[in-house]
Amino acid sequence: MAKPAPRYPVLVIGGGIAGITAAVEAAECGAKVILVEKRAHLGGRVARMHKYFPKLCAPYCGLELNYRRIRENPDINVHTRADVLEIAGQYGDFSVKVRLQPQMVNANCTACGKCAEVCPVERQDHYNYGMGKTKAIYLPHPMAFPPRYNISKKACRGKECNKCVEVCGYGAINLDARETVMALKAHSVVLATGWEPYNGAKLQGLSFGVSPNVISNVQMERLASPDGPTKGKLVRPSDGKEVREVVFAQCAGSRDENHLPYCSSVCCLASLKQAAYVREAAPDANIYIYYIDIRTPGKYERFYQKIAAEPKVTLIKGKIAKAEHDPETGGVIITAEDVMAGKKITRKADLVILATGMQPAARNGLAGLKTDENGFFVDAALARGIYAAGAAKLPHDVSATIMDATAAALKAVYGRWP
Numbered sequence: 001m002a003k004p005a006p007r008y009p010v011l012v013i014g015g016g017i018a019g020i021t022a023a024v025e026a027a028e029c030g031a032k033v034i035l036v037e038k039r040a041h042l043g044g045r046v047a048r049m050h051k052y053f054p055k056l057c058a059p060y061c062g063l064e065l066n067y068r069r070i071r072e073n074p075d076i077n078v079h080t081r082a083d084v085l086e087i088a089g090q091y092g093d094f095s096v097k098v099r100l101q102p103q104m105v106n107a108n109c110t111a112c113g114k115c116a117e118v119c120p121v122e123r124q125d126h127y128n129y130g131m132g133k134t135k136a137i138y139l140p141h142p143m144a145f146p147p148r149y150n151i152s153k154k155a156c157r158g159k160e161c162n163k164c165v166e167v168c169g170y171g172a173i174n175l176d177a178r179e180t181v182m183a184l185k186a187h188s189v190v191l192a193t194g195w196e197p198y199n200g201a202k203l204q205g206l207s208f209g210v211s212p213n214v215i216s217n218v219q220m221e222r223l224a225s226p227d228g229p230t231k232g233k234l235v236r237p238s239d240g241k242e243v244r245e246v247v248f249a250q251c252a253g254s255r256d257e258n259h260l261p262y263c264s265s266v267c268c269l270a271s272l273k274q275a276a277y278v279r280e281a282a283p284d285a286n287i288y289i290y291y292i293d294i295r296t297p298g299k300y301e302r303f304y305q306k307i308a309a310e311p312k313v314t315l316i317k318g319k320i321a322k323a324e325h326d327p328e329t330g331g332v333i334i335t336a337e338d339v340m341a342g343k344k345i346t347r348k349a350d351l352v353i354l355a356t357g358m359q360p361a362a363r364n365g366l367a368g369l370k371t372d373e374n375g376f377f378v379d380a381a382l383a384r385g386i387y388a389a390g391a392a393k394l395p396h397d398v399s400a401t402i403m404d405a406t407a408a409a410l411k412a413v414y415g416r417w418p
């Protein structure tokens with residue numbers, strides 16, 4: 001006989017691909033679900049990618065299907081701009097406090113964009129990792145779900161300006177909205193808080209944050225994307241010049257006792273994928289990938305071989321020690337070791353991409369829950385009824401994340417332990 005649906009909803013924290021998957025799978029098993037996402041839109045990091053390895057398809061196909069499953073399922077209740085303050089109680093009967101940031105733009109918003117046209121203030125574009133600007137009232141990105149404008153409280157001049165309120169024909173903007181705290185009951189909890197890119201500025205000598213032509217791998221996703229800051233034109237950030245020499249620096253932070261002691265598992269694949277972006281956007285550019293080891297396990301071996309065999313792609317075993325501004329060309333000079341040739345190399349580059357690793361987003365704490373020494377959740381160390389999924393648990397690719405989140409959803413609904 002089928003088990004009855006849980007009395008209280010399953011709470012999913014984090015609306016990336018792991019959280020979205022856990023939410024739809026749990027709801028389609030008959031549970032009610034509350035999905036809490038701290039940002040204004042769902043999709044997490046993958047919503048900011050240009051393409052997925054190995055198929056090189058756009059993440060939006062899969063995300064859009066999942067958004068439809070959410071839209072069509074009345075049992076899934078989504079709260080964006082929300083995070084969890086407290087989780088108490090036990091499996092089957094958790095009491096949770098959720099902080100709801102002020103919703104200055106409500107569900108009446110039709111995303112017509114008139115508010116942004118009249119807004120006089122600009123802010124750095126968070127979605128594009130600081131490359132480019134948006135207005136203080138902005139749509140996070142063209143495919144944002146929910147498709148609703150959002151206001152940066154820091155940048156907005158409030159009622160002294162009030163232009164967005166005056167132009168909005170739908171009564172969707174309330175600059176007086178305040179933060180609230182919502183108390184709820186949950187049957188079980190899925191932690192799907194994901195990852196953040198390691199801060200490249202912590203890597204001494206690599207000029208991240210010093211030279212605009214040294215960027216991180218997540219910025220490269222935005223630079224290559226047609227809805228990114230350059231509309232997908234691959235140019236030198238400092239002056240918009242065409243790129244001719246492109247260098248990838250692997251293990252920027254990962255596998256380093258001074259930074260992230262673990263392998264972030266997807267960075268080699270991400271750089272190989274981004275080499276394909278360069279091949280497409282700038283076919284004459286030379287591409288150099290400096291690595292410690294190339295790690296492309298299992299089914300990804302073929303993808304590695306395919307990209308490595310592309311013309312103009314060179315893989316060099318050796319770590320980049322220095323990347324410095326080149327006053328002569330405005331580009332970057334890198335110094336690296338070529339392990340196989342047993343020599344030191346210097347090379348001039350237009351663009352250097354640091355393959356910065358993945359750090360758990362919850363490493364600084366979430367409602368007092370235990371993590372390992374690196375900030376990842378470990379199911380066995382969590383209370384019964386609380387399960388982690390996706391990159392909150394381990395650096396994962398998307399297909400492993402989806403499998404893991406599906407398993408977490410089943411445990412959250414049916415109560416298997418661990």
Ligand SMILES: Cc1cc2nc3c(=O)[nH]c(=O)nc-3n(C[C@H](O)[C@H](O)[C@H](O)COP(=O)(O)OP(=O)(O)OC[C@H]3O[C@@H](n4cnc5c(N)ncnc54)[C@H](O)[C@@H]3O)c2cc1C
Pocket residue numbers: 013014015016017018019036037038039042043044045046049051052053054082083084192193194195196217218221266267270273356357358361362366389390391392396397398399401
């Ligand atoms: C450069 C790069 C390229 C990549 N390219 C690919 C690729 O092509 N193919 C592939 O398979 N994999 C790729 N990956 C891996 C992929 O990004 C991850 O597998 C995926 O993002 C994991 O999803 P997630 O939902 O676990 O985490 P995330 O995508 O990080 O989502 C977590 C969500 O939780 C939210 N959140 C965080 N904390 C809280 C909180 N306290 N409360 C509420 N919400 C919170 C976040 O805002 C976010 O929306 C790449 C990784 C990198 C570094």
